[in-house]
Amino acid sequence: MKKIILSAAVVILAVACNNNSQIGTTVATTSSEAGFKTAYIDTEKLMKEYKESADFEAKYEAMSKKMQEELERDMKKFQNDVMDLQKNAQSKGMEWAVARQKELEKRERTLAEKQQNYMKKFQEEGSVERDSMVSRMKDFIKEYGKEKGYDYIYGTGDAVTVLYAKEQYNITDEIVKLLNEKYEKGSTKTEEKKEESTEIKVEETKK
Structure with missing residues (x-):
């Protein structure tokens, strides 16, 4: 009997790792020349504290749990039917047992x-949504760098690109703060649009 298990936790872990790797690789660069305005971002911390990333993980953890519970229910029912076949095969006859076995094989x-x-x-x-989120983060960091006049913004994390940097060049907290503010502002607008849409539907129903 094949045991069916949804290994979603492994997928989520791989997704989270890919997030860190992509951001780190993208914003990372190297330069030893003097006179440049530089800063660095702890990409591991960024992914942990950025609310959209946390919401992404929570969403897919919930999805994985729902899928797993559904498969486990199906599997339990299947196993019960297999036990029923084994128990009643002799009393119900060979013809019934063969037909039941074929049905169970198809269900398996x-x-x-x-x-x-x-x-x-x-x-x-998950891949599409993750890539979209990472792309938005890269665009934000790029615009932030231009606005603040940085020549380089380095990335640290799983893809190590900075072996040493003074803490004064660490802009992680500021990036996290700004990204979260932008994300929350976008979420608020989405909720307001949903509420407006609901109100319009209610008014139309009254008419």
């Missing part, structure tokens, strides 16, 4: 396909 294949489809959907949706 369906369960395996369902698991694969869930994993594919989970990974594809």
Whole structure:
């Protein structure tokens, strides 16, 4: 009997690691020339404290839990039906047992396909949303660098690009603060639009 398990936790971990790696690789550069205005970002801390990243992880953890619970329910029912077959095969006869076994084999294949489809959907949706978030972060850091007049902004984290830097050049907290403010402002606008849409629908219903 094949045991069906949704390894979503591993996927989430891989997604989180990819986040750190992508940001670190993108904003990182090197220069030993003097006279440049430089700063660095602790990308590991950025991904932990940026609220959109935290919401992303929470969303996919909840999705993974829901998928796993559904598959476990299906698997439990399947296992109960297998036990029923084993228990009643002799009393209900060979013809019933053979037909029941074929049905269960088909259900087992369906369960395996369902698991694969869930994993594919989970990974594809997570990858698209993650890439979109990372792209927005890169654009924000790029614009921030231009606005503040930086020649270079370095990135630290899993992809180590800065072996030493004075703390005065660490702009991580400021970037986290600004990104969170922008994200929260965007979330508020989205909620307001939803509320306006709901109010309009209510008014139309009254008419």
